[in-house]
Amino acid sequence: MEIEDSSEQDKLRNDGECKDDYVYKDPCWMLCSTRWRIAFSIFFSFALLYMHRVNLSLAVVCMVDATKSVQKPSHDNTATEATYVTNSSEDTLMIVTNTADVYHMSNTTANIDSSDFTFNQQINAEPSCGDTSVQTDMTMAREINWNKAEISFLLSSYFYGSFFTQIPAGTLADIYGGKHIITVNMALSGACALMTPIFARTNIILMFIVRIILGLAGGAMIPAGMSMINKWSTPRERPIMIAFCGSGLFSGTVLTYLTSGLLCAYGFDNGWPSIFYLHGVVSLLFVVIWCCTAFSSPLVHPRVTEAERNHIQTCLGDPVQRKHQKPPWKDIFTSKPMWASIAAHFCFNWSFFTVLINVPLFLKEVLKFEITSNGVYSSLPYVFQIVASICFSSLSEFIIKKHPSFHLLVRRTFNTTSLFGVAACLVAAGYVTCESRYIAIILLCLSCVFGGVAYGGFFANHAEYSGQYTGTTFGITNAAGVISSILSSMMVGLLTPNGEQEEWRQVFYLAAAVDVFGAIVFIICCDIHVQPWARNHDSITINVEQPGIENMPLNDSKKTAL
Numbered sequence: 001m002e003i004e005d006s007s008e009q010d011k012l013r014n015d016g017e018c019k020d021d022y023v024y025k026d027p028c029w030m031l032c033s034t035r036w037r038i039a040f041s042i043f044f045s046f047a048l049l050y051m052h053r054v055n056l057s058l059a060v061v062c063m064v065d066a067t068k069s070v071q072k073p074s075h076d077n078t079a080t081e082a083t084y085v086t087n088s089s090e091d092t093l094m095i096v097t098n099t100a101d102v103y104h105m106s107n108t109t110a111n112i113d114s115s116d117f118t119f120n121q122q123i124n125a126e127p128s129c130g131d132t133s134v135q136t137d138m139t140m141a142r143e144i145n146w147n148k149a150e151i152s153f154l155l156s157s158y159f160y161g162s163f164f165t166q167i168p169a170g171t172l173a174d175i176y177g178g179k180h181i182i183t184v185n186m187a188l189s190g191a192c193a194l195m196t197p198i199f200a201r202t203n204i205i206l207m208f209i210v211r212i213i214l215g216l217a218g219g220a221m222i223p224a225g226m227s228m229i230n231k232w233s234t235p236r237e238r239p240i241m242i243a244f245c246g247s248g249l250f251s252g253t254v255l256t257y258l259t260s261g262l263l264c265a266y267g268f269d270n271g272w273p274s275i276f277y278l279h280g281v282v283s284l285l286f287v288v289i290w291c292c293t294a295f296s297s298p299l300v301h302p303r304v305t306e307a308e309r310n311h312i313q314t315c316l317g318d319p320v321q322r323k324h325q326k327p328p329w330k331d332i333f334t335s336k337p338m339w340a341s342i343a344a345h346f347c348f349n350w351s352f353f354t355v356l357i358n359v360p361l362f363l364k365e366v367l368k369f370e371i372t373s374n375g376v377y378s379s380l381p382y383v384f385q386i387v388a389s390i391c392f393s394s395l396s397e398f399i400i401k402k403h404p405s406f407h408l409l410v411r412r413t414f415n416t417t418s419l420f421g422v423a424a425c426l427v428a429a430g431y432v433t434c435e436s437r438y439i440a441i442i443l444l445c446l447s448c449v450f451g452g453v454a455y456g457g458f459f460a461n462h463a464e465y466s467g468q469y470t471g472t473t474f475g476i477t478n479a480a481g482v483i484s485s486i487l488s489s490m491m492v493g494l495l496t497p498n499g500e501q502e503e504w505r506q507v508f509y510l511a512a513a514v515d516v517f518g519a520i521v522f523i524i525c526c527d528i529h530v531q532p533w534a535r536n537h538d539s540i541t542i543n544v545e546q547p548g549i550e551n552m553p554l555n556d557s558k559k560t561a562l
Contacts, residue, residue, distance in 0.1 A: 034304040035232045035312060039241050041294050042225045045182055046248030048286060049221045051256045051279050052189050052214055056196075057155055058256060062264035063200065063272040064144045064151060143270060144200055156486060157208055161215020163482045170223030170475025171327055174468065177296025178231075181224035183287060185217035190283030192217070197273035222478055227471025230463045231297040234315035236397055239460035243393035246455060250382040250389075257379035327472050331533035337465040340525035341477045344415055344458035347518025349481035350488045351422045351511045352451060355381065355444065377441055381448035388452025396456030408528050411464075415457025415526075419519040421450030423512035430505035458522060465527050467534040 146154070165185075173181045192214040199206035225245060233241045260275050267274025295301040298309045332338055396414050400407050425447035432440040466473040491510060496503040 034301060034308055035237075035298070036241075038228065038232050038294060039245055041290060042182075042228060042245045043248035043251075044286060045186060045221060045290070046225060046245055047252035047255070048186065048189070048279070048283050049218050050249045050252035052193060052283070053158060053218060054253055054256050055193075055260060055275050055279055056158075056211070058260040059264070059272045059275050060146075060151055060155075062261075064146050146204060150204055154204070154207060154211060156489065157211040158215040158218065159482055159486050161212040161217075162219030163215075163479055163486075165216050165219035166223055166475040166479035166482065167472065168475070169220030170227060170471035170473070170478075173224040173227035173296075174327075174471040177300070178224035178226075178228035178471065179290075179294050179296040181220050182228075182294075183291055185220045185224075186283055186290070187287045188217040189214055190280045190287065193276045193280030193283060196276040196280075197269065219478075219482070223471050223475035226462065226474040228294075228296060230470040231316075232312065234312060235464075236315070236401060238463055239393040239397050239456060240390070242459055243389040243452075243455035246459065247386040247389050250386045254379045254382050254386075327469055328533045331531075332466075332469070332473065332476070335465075335531055335533065336525040337461070337527040337531060338473060338476070340522045340527075341458050341462060341473065342480045343518045343521035343525075344419070344454075345477035346480040346484045347419060347514045348422075348451070348454055348458070349484040350514045351419075351426065351447070353485035354426070354488050354492065354507065354511045355447065380441065381445045384445045385448035385452045388449040389455040390452075392453045393455040393460065396460065408526070411457055411461050411526060411528060412523050414453050415461075415522050416519045418450050418453035418457055419515040419522075421453065422447045423515040425450065426508040427505075427512050430501070430508040433501070458526070461526060461528065465529065465531050465534065467530045469534050 169181050169185075192210050195210055196207070199210050226242070229238065229241050229245060263274045263278065264271040267278075269277070298304050298312050301309075392414065396410050399410050425443045429440045429443040429447070432443065462474050462477070463470045488511070492507050495506045495510070
């Protein structure tokens, strides 16, 4: 008689071997599969998460009058005094009269003389490279008065909130289930969105509070979703499901980029509040549907078929529900694969948020795109990342299925290709001049394609080495990613005081160096097998001569009896 622990079973599971894979077939691809309906629900929750994350950065364009005064001509003695101010966030001219009439002008060019002012209009003309003329167009007044420093801190306050809930949310999701974490925090996000217009019009301190609360809620969402994916997916499907659900983040970003401008111009209540009202209502409606249809694991879902439940649990090597163990924090933080994921996630997020947060500014300052086309070009790279993440995660699992011995090599190769590819594209984009600015758009799109390759790399690796603690470990690495996003944004502000191309090259060089470091650490430290600290020791595997006796759960007190 040979007595073994679950390590061999975990090893086989990570190699993609699941004999039930060849017996169970879904009645219809995806939509009739309960686990994929759960994945669709997580996809929508992630999309709403990023809509709440990026909506303010776009809404401030049409809600805030962030201006600085230009000295009024001393000889002006007309009955109606006029003050000329320029918007610091975009090339615009604001004329403010003593009758409180405020006009925001774009799509025209104005030349202002010191003795009087004359407007030479060029309707619907996009500025050429190096054109420093002021863009103007008559629109409604902006009602919020925040300065640039207040706006900057307000936008970053989301990340300060999200940092603190990453690890607790992942651990609680592993113990109590991700459904409850997502339910509470999505409802809180919806409520914060509905209150945002009221708080913005009342006091900026209230806005700081609501954005921090929104960050606390948003920080819990991804670890909870990853914990649910780990419980609902088979090892072979997991990278594809992670990539699909992760594409919800980019889908929410793209949708917000494309719709916020329209809502600003045509929405109700002066335009910009409709962005927050719409996102809040949709989030609360999602919560109602989520509560009725989503469950944390197949063991507690009342409508999953017995065949599908057995298929998932057999492939996971977890035929019975076991009591969740307390995370071994010391072992987790001293684990080499854990630090491989931390480094990869930190470095990936550095590049990702350099692009996500600052590309609109790069397109405006260096490539001279006007604001109307800026939103379209800013969202375009994420369309490519959505497609790439699903395609490359599927490709990685196809290779592993055909050649299980290549499993570790696939994770290293995909992760290295992703980070090195992103680094090369960003460096090249820094050398593109305004005259060939569409090449920069192509390079930014290509960088997001390489970003999608990471879904066959470190994103898929968490569950392989951390097992039952997937939510916890992803919360840790995502917290490192939040720190990275804050630091990358700070470095952009420090390195680009004048918005010149040479300054932006430094930003992209720094991002490339960070990516290379992350790729090297992952190659050295990553692993694909469940680590000793992540194995469940409540059961052992017994190989005996008699057929039919296997995978027998035993209490510690009875082991010696055999």
